[in-house]
Amino acid sequence: MDGNEVMEVEDFGAxxxxxxxxxxxxxxxxxxxxxxxxxxxGLPRLNIxxxxxxxxGISLVRGTWKMNFDGQFIYADKVTVRPLLRTFExxxxxxxxxxxxxxFAAKSVQKTSFGGTFPDSAGGNKCGxxxxxxxxxxxxxxxxxxxSRAVVCNQVIYGRITGEFKNAxxxxxxxxxxxxxxxxxxxxxxxxxxxxxxxxxNNKLMxxxxxxxxxxxxxxxxxxxxxxxxxxxNVVSISDDDKDLFTLFxxxxxxxxDSVMKDYREAIKAASVVEDxxxxxxxxxxxxx
Numbered sequence: 643m644d645g646n647e648v649m650e651v652e653d654f655g656a657x658x659x660x661x662x663x664x665x666x667x668x669x670x671x672x673x674x675x676x677x678x679x680x681x682x683x684g685l686p687r688l689n690i691x692x693x694x695x696x697x698x699g700i701s702l703v704r705g706t707w708k709m710n711f712d713g714q715f716i717y718a719d720k721v722t723v724r725p726l727l728r729t730f731e732x733x734x735x736x737x738x739x740x741x742x743x744x745x746f747a748a749k750s751v752q753k754t755s756f757g758g759t760f761p762d763s764a765g766g767n768k769c770g771x772x773x774x775x776x777x778x779x780x781x782x783x784x785x786x787x788x789x790s791r792a793v794v795c796n797q798v799i800y801g802r803i804t805g806e807f808k809n810a811x812x813x814x815x816x817x818x819x820x821x822x823x824x825x826x827x828x829x830x831x832x833x834x835x836x837x838x839x840x841x842x843x844n845n846k847l848m849x850x851x852x853x854x855x856x857x858x859x860x861x862x863x864x865x866x867x868x869x870x871x872x873x874x875x876n877v878v879s880i881s882d883d884d885k886d887l888f889t890l891f892x893x894x895x896x897x898x899x900d901s902v903m904k905d906y907r908e909a910i911k912a913a914s915v916v917e918d919x920x921x922x923x924x925x926x927x928x929x930x931x
Contacts, residue, residue: 654893654896655892656672657669657673657888657892658885660672661726661849661884661888661889662885662888664880669847670842672754673728673754673848673849674727674728674730674754674755674838675838675841675847675848685800685821685823685894686709686710686711686803686822686823687710687822687824688707688708688709688721688723688803688823689708689824690706690707690857690868690870691703691705691706691707691708692704696715696810698810700810700811702717702810705868706718706857707719707720707855707857709807709822711807711815714809714810715809715810716809716815716817717808717809718805718808720805720854720855720856721804721805721854722803722804722805722853722854722855722875723801723802723803723822723824723852723855724802724804724848724851724852724878725799725800725801725838725849725853726802726849726884726888727754727799727800727888727891727892728797728799728800728838728848729752729754729797729798729800730752730754730755730756730795730798731749731751731752731753731760731795731796731825732749732750732760732769732771732793732794732796733749733750733794733796734746734747734748734749734764734770734789734792734794735747746763747764748762748763748764748766748769749762749769749902750762750767750768750769750902751898751899751902751903752798752895752898752899761903761906762902762906763901763905764906764909765905765906765909766909768793769793770786770789770790770793771790771793771795772790776790777791794828795831796826797826797827797831797834798824798825798826799823799824799825799826799834800822800823800891800894800895801822801824801849802819802820802821802822802887803819803820803821803822804818804819804820805817821890821891826870829867829869830870833869833870833871833872834870834872836872837872840874841874846877849884850878850879850880851874851875851877851878852875852876852877853875854874855870855871855872856870856873857871858870
């Protein structure tokens with residue numbers, strides 16, 4: 643894969659222009675709402691809480707929505723999110739990194755559709771995720787198959803959030819149209835994708851529709867997990883502030899992609915050096931023989 647393939651990543655400047663000009667058709671194609679074919683440091687991230695208590699021993703309710711906002715974690719049973727931009731990203735987590743604390747072994751660029759390649763920070767494509775046909779051709783114990791199964795496809799939502807939250811101590815925290823980011827993956831991927839696909843089929847721009855989110859409790863054997871439940875809320879107008887925020891989100895994604903591509907090129911370069919060393923060693927062995 644050539645490093646120039648990053649050009650397949652969307653022109654986020656053009657997307658911002660379409661958003662500012664209220665070009666609904668262009669936005670549906672470019673902002674991740676079309677048919678399925680970053681994060682700025684400090685953006686509050688929304689996810690589902692799986693912790694039973696805080697580090698201080700305060701009891702928490704599992705399955706609620708959780709965000710780190712203004713230096714503290716806050717929780718809510720239901721929230722309202724208005725998606726301005728949706729991207730897709732592949733990632734691979736490794737529990738052995740950072741002295742056992744875990745970390746990402748690789749992350750891909752973010753794109754608004756599944757088309758084309760997803761260069762990743764390890765110098766590969768999609769962090770090693772294979773197609774269904776490629777996986778089917780491998781033995782289930784094959785390392786390549788196992789790696790592919792470990793790779794996660796994230797649906798990344800950049801938008802605004804509104805809700806009545808409480809911190810761990812029970813103090814109320816009200817949020818209104820705050821910028822946020824959320825990663826929906828595995829069992830949480832389809833409910834959000836289905837919601838946005840429904841808007842697209844009805845020719846509704848997701849940036850104008852509030853998505854009311856609760857959670858649903860599920861069990862698989864001894865494992866309990868929660869999935870998002872999305873319902874359509876109010877339809878609103880796009881403001882000038884929304885247009886400015888969309889520009890910020892677009893710049894955030896570009897910054898993420900630039901960082902990934904820097905790591906991608908460095909990984910490719912390092913791999914080439916290793917190949918040259920191996921090739922030189924082969925020649926030396928041949929001369930010695």
